[in-house]
Amino acid sequence: xxxxxxGTTRTPIHLLWQISCIYALLQVWFVFExxxxxxxxxxxxxxxxxxxxxxxxxxxxxxxxxxLCFYPCVFTAPKRKPSLYASFILPWREGMELAVCTLLxxxxxxxxDTTEYCGETPLVDTIGSRIVGGRDALPGAWxxxxxxxxxxxxxxxxxxxxGSLINNIWVISAAHCxxxxxxxDYWRAVLGLHSMSSPSxxxxxxxxxxxxxxxxxxxxxxxxxxxxxxxxxxxxxxxxIRPICLATxxxxxxxxxxxxxxxxxxxxxxxxxxxxxxxADIFLISTSLCNMTGWYGGIITKNMICAGVEGGGxxxxxxxxxGPLVCYISERQKYFLIGITSFGYGCAEALYPGVYxxxxxxxxxTKVNVNKxxxxxxxx
Numbered sequence: 001x002x003x004x005x006x007g008t009t010r011t012p013i014h015l016l017w018q019i020s021c022i023y024a025l026l027q028v029w030f031v032f033e034x035x036x037x038x039x040x041x042x043x044x045x046x047x048x049x050x051x052x053x054x055x056x057x058x059x060x061x062x063x064x065x066x067x068l069c070f071y072p073c074v075f076t077a078p079k080r081k082p083s084l085y086a087s088f089i090l091p092w093r094e095g096m097e098l099a100v101c102t103l104l105x106x107x108x109x110x111x112x113d114t115t116e117y118c119g120e121t122p123l124v125d126t127i128g129s130r131i132v133g134g135r136d137a138l139p140g141a142w143x144x145x146x147x148x149x150x151x152x153x154x155x156x157x158x159x160x161x162x163g164s165l166i167n168n169i170w171v172i173s174a175a176h177c178x179x180x181x182x183x184x185d186y187w188r189a190v191l192g193l194h195s196m197s198s199p200s201x202x203x204x205x206x207x208x209x210x211x212x213x214x215x216x217x218x219x220x221x222x223x224x225x226x227x228x229x230x231x232x233x234x235x236x237x238x239x240x241i242r243p244i245c246l247a248t249x250x251x252x253x254x255x256x257x258x259x260x261x262x263x264x265x266x267x268x269x270x271x272x273x274x275x276x277x278x279x280a281d282i283f284l285i286s287t288s289l290c291n292m293t294g295w296y297g298g299i300i301t302k303n304m305i306c307a308g309v310e311g312g313g314x315x316x317x318x319x320x321x322x323g324p325l326v327c328y329i330s331e332r333q334k335y336f337l338i339g340i341t342s343f344g345y346g347c348a349e350a351l352y353p354g355v356y357x358x359x360x361x362x363x364x365x366t367k368v369n370v371n372k373x374x375x376x377x378x379x380x
Contacts, residue, residue, distance in 0.1 A: 117237050119144075119245035119326075119334030134261075134280030139194045140202075142262045144244035144337075145277060146171050147190040148229065148322060150181065157188055159273065162263045162323025163229065164337055165191060165243045168236075170370050171229040172246075173322030174340050174357065175217040178227055184208040189231060192240040196264055196275045202240040206231040212369045214362075223301050225342040225357045227322075228369050244324060244337045247360040253338055255284055259307060259327040261341065261354070265320030269347040273319050282307045284327075284338075285353050295351050303361050305339045308353025316341045316354045325356045 123140035146163035148171070161177035171189050181187075187208040193199060210230040217224045235241055247253065262279045266272060290306035291298050300306060307325055316323065325339030339356025346352060 118243045119332075119336055120242060121335070122239050122242075134278040137194070137262060137277045137279040139200070140240045141279065142260075142277065142324070142326075143192070143240055143242035145193075145262050145324065146173075147193050147196070147264060148173055148177065149188050149190060151186040151188075159196060159264055159319060161319070161321045162265075162341060163189060164324040164340075165235060165241065166246060166337070166366075167243050167370070168234045169231050171231065172337070172340065172359075172366070173227050173229060174342055175213045175225045175227040176219070176222065176342070177322050178211055178213055179217075179219055182211050182213065184211050184229075187211070187229070189229060191235055192238075194277055196273075200240075202238065204235065204241060206233045206235070208232065214365065221299070221301070222343050222355070223303055224362075226340060226359075226362050226365070228366065244326060245334050246363070246366065247327075247336045247338050248363045249360045251336070251360060253284065253327050253329070253336075255286075257284065257327040257329065259284055259325060259338065260335075261307070261316050261320070261323070261325050263316055263320030263323040263341065265316060265323075266347070282309060282325075282354075285310070290353065290355075296345075296355070300355065303358050304342065305356045305358045306353045307339065307356060310353070311350050316344070316347070325354075 121141055121143060123143075124138055144165045146165055147159050148161045148163045149157035150160045152158050161173055163171040163173035166172050178187075184207075189206050189208060190199070191204045191206065192202045194203075208229050209232045212228040212230075214224040214226045217226070237243070253259075258281060260279055260281050262277060264274045264277060267274055267278070285306040285308065287300050287302075287304070287306065290296050291300045296306070305325070320341045321343075323341045324337050325341065326335040327338050328335050337359050339359060342355050342357050344352055344354045
């Protein structure tokens, strides 16, 4: 059948589109056949059943013997010249109907169903394929990871933040990455990237068409630190480029879930940025613990998640902002985007784990801004 918009099941509106498309194709055929019958007089053998084309026409037309007879039909030469309708109007009408149907198919194909793809890593079988305190990731281990880069000079771009592909046209990232630089013309997204210095033939570069920063983002509190980037070109999914599933408010992550952070940020505070994508497994930390005195002392809001290691040593760092915090949900056999790298005190400091924007709290905001369903926990 025809594809449906991504991250969804076949809803009534999608079925309506498909039925309309099929109807348009049938309409083209029967109008064409009717005009042929007028022109060339197809005749069936006596006492045979014929198919009535008039049912598919509006307004109803006289019924003609159809070529869809149950017995062979005979062809006779035309007895009159083609009418103006047959010569000019009919081809244009058929062409327009076919064009509309083709356009529908193309639109639906571009928005191909990605539910089956989200949160999967086909090139890496093990959980957390083998950052500060992290290690080199394998190529294709995190296919939703995006390098968000800013224009420097003469077609030179520099990695600024991370991001996560959530469907074939949108990337989710952190608002603070764009607080002073919101002109999309200066940004690009690099998908399927593993090594900054040696992009592979699977690496895809897309310019940014639009940047949507949460209107309530607070630069002092870092609350609502979330942004969406619309790509100029649709991404084609393969083993190295795939979307991540989004957690929702109805989606609970167990404290014991296996969670991971990834990025090309600095390997130490103020240090050198990584060339190879880094990965690390970390633990979710309760907000009550993270807000204790000696930790973050009450600045963690309901829109934030703390994750890391209590004693430090593993953390996201500079350049990792906007990148993913994902957790593997074993019963669904998929990864889900739980958090977006936001801020922290230093990097990998004891009692100061990384702080991440809680993606589930922005389910409605994301859907409204994307204007179409994305891959969420619901329905998967």
